[in-house]
Amino acid sequence: MRIVCPFCGERELGEFTYLGDAKPVRPVAGASEDEVFDYVYLRDNVAGETSEHWYHGGGCRAWLKVARNTLTHEISAVEPAAGAGARQAVK
């Protein structure tokens, strides 16, 4: 498997680490236990298009959001994950 890192170009799977589903968004401070529980544990088991977090630890150390099809393993898009996992909190 190969991932096209937006910073480094096309690289081999071994340079990357998989984290998991990129969809859940970390609740803001003060969220209820149930909301945080869902964020930490609840995942869809998708047969098809997914959005995943991958870490380019063997390259630029960027966290990436990878659109991948779990049936075909085809990767349709890769972008920096910056901000993807959090509600923009007030500074």
Added chain:
Amino acid sequence: MTSSQSHRLASGGLIDRSASLNFRFDGRTFSGFQGDTLASALIANGVKLVGRSFKYHRPRGILTAGSEEPNALVELRTGARREPNTKATTAELYEGLEAASQNRWPSLRHDVMSVNQLFAPIFVAGFYYKTFMWPAKFWEAIYEPAIRRAAGLGRAAGVADPDHYDKAWAHCDVLIAGSGPAGLVAALAAGRSGARVILCEEDFALGGRLLSDGGTIDGVPAAEWLSRTLTELAAMPDVRIMTRTTLFGVYDGGTYGAIERVNDHLPSPPEHQVRQRLWRIVAKRCVVAAGALERPIVFAGNDTPGVMMASAMRTYVARYAAAPAKRIALFTNNEDGWRTVETALGAGLQIAAVIDARPDVSAAYRSLASKGGFPVLHGSVSGVDGGKDGVRKIAVSLAGGARAEVEADGLAVSGGWNPAVGLTSYHRGRPKWRDDIAAFVPDGAPPGMVAAGAANGDFGLGACLSQGFAAGVAAARDAGHSGKAGTAPVADDEAFSLTPLWHVTGKGKAFVDYQHDVTASDIELAQREGFESVEHLKRYTTLGMATDQGKTSNVAGLAIMAAVSGRSIPETGTTIYRPPYVPVAIGAFAGHHRDETFHATRLTPSHHWAMEQGAVFVDTGLWKRAQWYPRAGEKDWLESVTREVKAVRGGVGFCDVSTLGKIDVHGPDAGAFLDRVYINTFSNLAVGKARYGLMLREDGIVYDDGTTSRLAEDHYFLTTTTAKAGLVMQHLEFCRQVLFPELDVQLTSVSDQWAQFSIAGPKTRELLKEIVDPAEDLSNEGFPFMGAREVALRGGIKARLFRISFSGEMAFEISVPARLGDAMARNLMLAGAPFGVTPYGTEALGVMRVEKGHVAGPELSGTTTAADLGLGKMMSAKKDYIGRVMAGREALVAPDRQVVVGIKPTDKARRLRSGAHIIPKGQTPGPGNDQGYVTSVCFSPTSDQWIGLGLVERGRERIGEIVHAHDPLRGEDYDVELCNPVFYDPDGGRQRG
């Protein structure tokens, strides 16, 4: 004694008759020529019997001339290099080759286990499941060893592999599998278009079927065209041709696996060379020109030595000038089989008869028969009379119902051709059925891959050339290259008229899967017993599950299943194809990653100095760390470690702690960032101070700990544990990039940039004064406990100095640029000599941390909360941080959790062991009253007894209670006392002093 090559033809072949090679098979010496395979050399010497079959120990000969061979498997080489199940058909001959037949005892010709044939009724499909079921305990003790001895393949060497294997990457635009006509013109077309091309050929010679079948291309003989084409390809700098290389798998994103047999054609690899190389090839496009495999027809006695695939027979005659038989019969259901007759006649061999299952034979071949003076029998072979010495007579059922007999010493069989659909099916593509050739052809190939020529079901030479060329042009164009490719070479297409015939019913065993001894009646039995699905059929009968993966047997097997279950072949379907296409040695997958090079090794900055000191090293992850420094006269590790601890507590010692993860955190929001990743607060830490920090996972469990110092308003220096250094960096980058992108903060891993030493003991300050610039104030007021700042060393070098203590003693950690680490160790020894400075290793470090009750890896076990570790008070209630909410879950704050507590045996002489379970005193140990376990132990020189830490239910409330330590692993039971985990200097006066 070298026997003469009795079956070597007087002329012809692609062998070098000037290079004679001696070899041994089952102890007998033979000779062959350069260019032979072991199989062709055995054939040239008239050897027909080469092995015994897997289950029934039937005598077996050579069936094919390629990597699909199910029968002719041998143990190649001897001693540590002995490799079982090597196909004689692909093993290249070399001087001194030694091979032995397999699965026979005491000898190939007199094999006592061939009595298995007499018990054949119990060896039917599914016999493992039916026969050896009860009693269960008999399986391991009796059945399995007996079966393994009786039915099996070759013997592994049983000692370490002496050879080296390599792994490599290659990248190209167009990857081509196979160097037959289709593959070569694909390479030609892609190469001329300007593409970077890699062509893999598993044979040692290029040309595929051209080497055996010849033909005319562009008006010249195939051999001439071949040499012209290879010359042109060799002149193309971007075309790489790899022989002895099998493309065995297809992976995601255009990544392919290939195994290159670099030196298997030599007795042993030359010095400093590898035996095999595993390639991972990344290609934009792939053209599969892997050809097709001729398939057998299933009839009684079809495994008799001397029965051979028709195409293999012409390969042995034409390419190797070796005659598998001198009087040959052909059994075919298609026109292509007749080419073997042409080749055999051309080589002066006799044709006994052609048995053609089709009603009609072309006029050209009818006249060939009358000219050659041999009969054409319309019918099928119903039995073979022969044995270990080969075929003697062939029984024929004629179309009209009459019977005939043919005397011959060899029988060529052609049941048609199966395109090699392996590579195209490895991504779960199911091949589709083509009626005109009665075979499966590729469908649903992985992205970027196409099949061309015979691999695509188009067997004619002309079709191979035009398809291969077009595929090469298209692949190059898709990869962005469209130079002038010229035009495709041309050739005529041979006729291929086939009447499907899979199975001739008759008396006697008719084999479908030769390697696993699966017969037609096994398939019929499976159907009767309800195993109709091909996936069930495969597992119940073991059809296609041997090392050849059913290359010659799968299609015939499912055709028979289709017939008995009343379905069509496409309805019956194929099993799932999985890589590897040929067996690949585990050693090749491991490559150089074995023994001491299994993984990378990281050395601390003071490693070489520590080696000079005679340190004993321990592996911690990738690191080699000094574990202790033995001195002359010390009888064991404990004596050395105890001395080191006493030296530190009584004077001064130092230890290389560079393996800790180190991260520079910069930016105006650095403090706010750390507040969110640690449970405690760092934004209010004063510049010039250090603080111990604890991180949780988002689920509320402790992740890592370490000290973090504030070196400037916008600069923190964070340390992690050795084990988690990389993971914490990854976690913090996730927090920074994904969770908190609004924070203005940057992270830099500086683990390898700094050499860090812990200097500990009451004389630490005196030692440091010798090293640090006298202008620096190291007094308790000038550099108090938990101080942290940059200092100048004598000579001007800048260092970072941290007044932190893991040992409980007055201590500092000093960081210098990594290149100065070695010098720092040597300087500490020099400067410390007057104070009796003692280097100490990880063991003494561990003893002092247990004495001091500090938690480490065994307590940060991935199951413990901050409160479990006695650090619950650090959890700030004033801010959000990773893990805060989940840490508050009911079960994680339950009062009966197992928490860190000190443990010491009531008998001061007893040794405490980690892993021992804690049981209430007076109770019988069991899962119901297991209250925890001992996590860390040491012999404490300070307490003069073994002490430890443990995780014990409600431990903090039970200080002073006597409980029971139960250690079933070591068979030990003893009483221990639960106590304060801080065994040494509980009020901390020493480290602050």
